Structures are given as C-alpha cells and as structure tokens.
Amino acid sequence: MELVINGDKIDVPDTVETVDNLIQHFGLSEKVVIVEQNQIIVEKGSHQETKLCNGDKIELVHFVGGG
Amino acid sequence: MSERYSRQELFTPIGVEGQQKIRNKHVLMIGAGALGTGNAEVLVRAGVGKITIVDRDYVEWSNLQRQQLYTEEDAKQRIPKAVAAKERLQHINSDVEIESLVMDVSVEEMDELAKNVNVIVDATDNFDIRMIINDISQKYRIPWIYGACVGSYGISYTIIPGETPCLNCLLETVPMNGVTCDTVGIIGPAVQMVVSYQTTEALKILVEDYDALRKKLVSFDLWQNQHTAINVQNVKKETCLSCGSDRSYPFLSYSNQTKTAVLCGRDTVQIRPPENIDRNLDSLAKVLSGKNGKISQNPYLLSFSVEPHRLVIFKDGRVLIHGTKDIAEAKTLYHRYLG
Ligand SMILES: [Zn+2]
Numbered sequence: 001m002e003l004v005i006n007g008d009k010i011d012v013p014d015t016v017e018t019v020d021n022l023i024q025h026f027g028l029s030e031k032v033v034i035v036e037q038n039q040i041i042v043e044k045g046s047h048q049e050t051k052l053c054n055g056d057k058i059e060l061v062h063f064v065g066g067g
Numbered sequence: 068m069s070e071r072y073s074r075q076e077l078f079t080p081i082g083v084e085g086q087q088k089i090r091n092k093h094v095l096m097i098g099a100g101a102l103g104t105g106n107a108e109v110l111v112r113a114g115v116g117k118i119t120i121v122d123r124d125y126v127e128w129s130n131l132q133r134q135q136l137y138t139e140e141d142a143k144q145r146i147p148k149a150v151a152a153k154e155r156l157q158h159i160n161s162d163v164e165i166e167s168l169v170m171d172v173s174v175e176e177m178d179e180l181a182k183n184v185n186v187i188v189d190a191t192d193n194f195d196i197r198m199i200i201n202d203i204s205q206k207y208r209i210p211w212i213y214g215a216c217v218g219s220y221g222i223s224y225t226i227i228p229g230e231t232p233c234l235n236c237l238l239e240t241v242p243m244n245g246v247t248c249d250t251v252g253i254i255g256p257a258v259q260m261v262v263s264y265q266t267t268e269a270l271k272i273l274v275e276d277y278d279a280l281r282k283k284l285v286s287f288d289l290w291q292n293q294h295t296a297i298n299v300q301n302v303k304k305e306t307c308l309s310c311g312s313d314r315s316y317p318f319l320s321y322s323n324q325t326k327t328a329v330l331c332g333r334d335t336v337q338i339r340p341p342e343n344i345d346r347n348l349d350s351l352a353k354v355l356s357g358k359n360g361k362i363s364q365n366p367y368l369l370s371f372s373v374e375p376h377r378l379v380i381f382k383d384g385r386v387l388i389h390g391t392k393d394i395a396e397a398k399t400l401y402h403r404y405l406g
Pocket residue numbers: 232233234235236237303304307308309310311
C-alpha cells in the first residue's frame with residue numbers, strides 16, 4: 001500500500017493495515033504520537049481499529065522530551 | 068541607542084508600538100540548556116523588558132557544541148548555567164533586566180516564578196516539569212510554548228489558556244521516564260529550528276498579535292527533510308483535568324514530590340533536600356578534605372570526585388551524583404559523604 005506520510009509517498013508492507021500497525025512500523029509505539037488521517041485526527045483510543053487505505057494522507061507527530 | 072531595534076521596528080507586524088510592548092514584558096525561561104540559551108539570546112537581543120532564567124545544572128564540555136551562550140572557560144570552571152547565561156546576555160544587551168536563578172524547579176518554585184510573567188518558554192528536558200508548567204499556565208492563564216528536540220527532530224506547540232488544547236489534552240498520558248530519555252544525540256540546527264519556532268511565537272505573544280500565532284502542532288526532521296504541521300484544536304477536551312471545566316490541576320498536587328531524579332542520558336542522579344538550605348561550601352570542603360577524594364570548588368558549587376563517582380554540591384543544597392543511574396546507590400553516596 002502506498003501512503004503519503006508527512007508529505008512523502010511511502011510504500012508500506014501489507015502487514016500494515018491500521019494506524020496502530022503504522023506507528024509500530026515506524027518504531028514509535030513507545031512514544032506519544034498524534035496521527036492525522038486525511039486531515040482528521042485519529043483519537044488515541046481508535047488507533048487499533050482505524051484502517052488505512054491506499055493513498056491516505058497521514059501526518060505523524062511524536063513527542064520528544066529533550067531540549 | 069534608538070538605532071538598536073530599528074530593523075525590528077521596520078518589520079510591520081512589530082513596528083515602534085510593538086517594540087514598546089516587547090520592552091514592557093517579562094519572559095520566564097525554564098531551563099538554560101540548548102533551547103534555553105538559544106531562546107534567551109534571541110529575546111534579549113530583541114529587547115524584552117525582563118527575562119528570568121532558571122536552571123539547576125552547570126556547564127560541561129558536552130554542552131558547548133550547541134548551547135550557544137557558553138564558553139570553554141564556563142565548562143572548565145563548571146559555572147552554573149543560569150550564572151554563565153546571565154553574564155553573556157548582559158554583555159549582549161545591558162538594557163534588559165536579567166534574573167538568573169540556580170535552582171531545581173518543582174511545583175512551589177513554579178508557582179512563585181509565574182507571578183507577573185507574560186509568557187513561559189519551555190526549555191526543559193523532561194515531561195515531569197512540563198506538566199507542572201502546563202498546570203501553572205492554566206491556573207494563572209499564562210501562555211507557554213512547548214519545544215523539544217532530539218537527533219535532527221524537533222517539535223513545538225503554543226498553548227494559550229482558554230483557546231488551545233493544553234499539553235495534558237495532547238498527551239493524555241505523561242510519557243514515561245526512559246521513553247523520553249533521549250540518548251541518540253542532537254545536532255545544533257535542530258535546536259535552532261525549535262528556537263526559531265518558539266521565539267517567533269513568543270514575539271507574537273509579546274506584541275499581542277494573537278491572530279498571527281501558528282495554532283498548529285509543528286514537527287520536523289531536518290536530516291530526513293520532513294516537515295509536518297497538524298491542526299490539533301479538536302483535541303481540546305472539556306474533561307481535561309488541567310484545562311477543562313472541572314479542573315483539578317493534578318500536576319500541582321504532589322507538593323511532596325520525589326526529591327530524587329535520574330537525569331536523562333547523563334548517568335547522573337539529582338538529590339534534592341526536602342527544604343532548600345544555604346550550604347556553606349567552604350566548611351564542607353574542609354570536612355571532605357579529610358576523606359579520600361579530589362575537591363574542586365567555585366563560588367556556586369563544590370565538586371568532589373571519588374572514582375568512579377563525582378558528587379557536585381550546590382549552595383542551595385542539591386547534589387548531583389555523577390556516575391550512576393541507580394537512585395539507591397546515589398543515596399548511599401549522598402549520606403556517606405554529606406551525612
Ligand atoms: Zn487540557
């Protein structure tokens with residue numbers, strides 16, 4: 001499946017079906033992540049059941065602590 | 068002297084009137100590391116009326132790569148960051164009132180510091196203190212500007228009480244220590260980018276141009292050539308305990324918080340006495356000179372090395388134990404040498 005993630009076209013493997021899968025795919029499952037799918041924020045409680053579709057525009061922002 | 072801010076006054080959204088506003092404002096900077104020094108320099112050059120800079124640490128060699136106000140001499144002498152920052156900033160702009168405080172900020176301190184402040188700039192390195200800043204911001208209705216960076220990645224968000232979601236709305240859960248403990252390094256440009264985002268928002272707040280605020284959560288990765296901005300307005304929660312209608316400011320209620328903290332990525336534990344004390348470093352030096360260790364001292368702190376550890380004792384009573392991440396071990400060393 002091809003997604004547009006943070007502005008870049010990215011091919012993700014077929015195993016990535018949900019928002020939660022995507023977060024894991026990018027190694028961000030330990031982080032607090034804000035996810036926007038086609039300009040709508042996906043609530044944290046819905047990451048597991050929210051399916052991704054080919055061509056989805058995804059924005060991923062994760063929180064970090066350093067400064 | 069009237070030339071000093073001419074370029075900023077020529078910039079229409081600020082103008083002469085905005086410059087006057089900047090002149091009458093007070094910024095609170097929590098932290099004087101990479102983000103703190105960057106933010107402070109921009110705002111001091113911009114002619115802010117007063118800036119209060121608070122930091123608990125001292126300058127080390129590993130800071131010089133990105134903490135722009137510090138010199139080799141500061142690292143050699145282990146000058147507290149707040150002191151070294153003030154020294155440099157006052158040379159940059161003698162018109163600005165600069166208050167520097169060498170201390171650890173927790174609930175009580177934050178409550179005191181927030182008085183008569185127009186904006187709080189987050190230059191901290193952990194979420195414990197950010198959640199306290201967030202609650203104080205809501206309690207006193209003071210805007211604050213979150214900023215953080217690691218590697219080539221950075222993130223920032225401006226929280227306006229009564230308008231935007233707060234950090235508690237955004238995070239829902241406080242990131243666990245360790246998870247936020249960033250040990251993958253950092254490059255200077257990532258710092259500077261976050262500083263640019265934070266200081267621009269700060270200037271908008273200082274000149275009261277609220278319409279111009281970014282309003283989005285922004286993040287970037289300079290090495291990966293990525294940039295993202297998300298509208299998070301809908302994340303504001305009516306039930307939020309920090310900013311909702313039935314708020315309790317949960318992060319202000321632990322006034323007897325842990326007095327020990329592991330400093331992320333530093334192999335260091337901080338131990339803070341329950342009450343601040345004014346420690347006499349000279350007499351402590353005499354006591355410690357009878358023990359098997361190396362002592363060095365400046366007016367602000369005393370460093371005592373007993374391989375493989377080093378204890379750094381501040382005048383306010385805090386002690387940094389370098390060479391361990393183990394709180395129990397740190398406490399043992401603390402009590403062995405300091406009673
Ligand atoms: Zn909130």
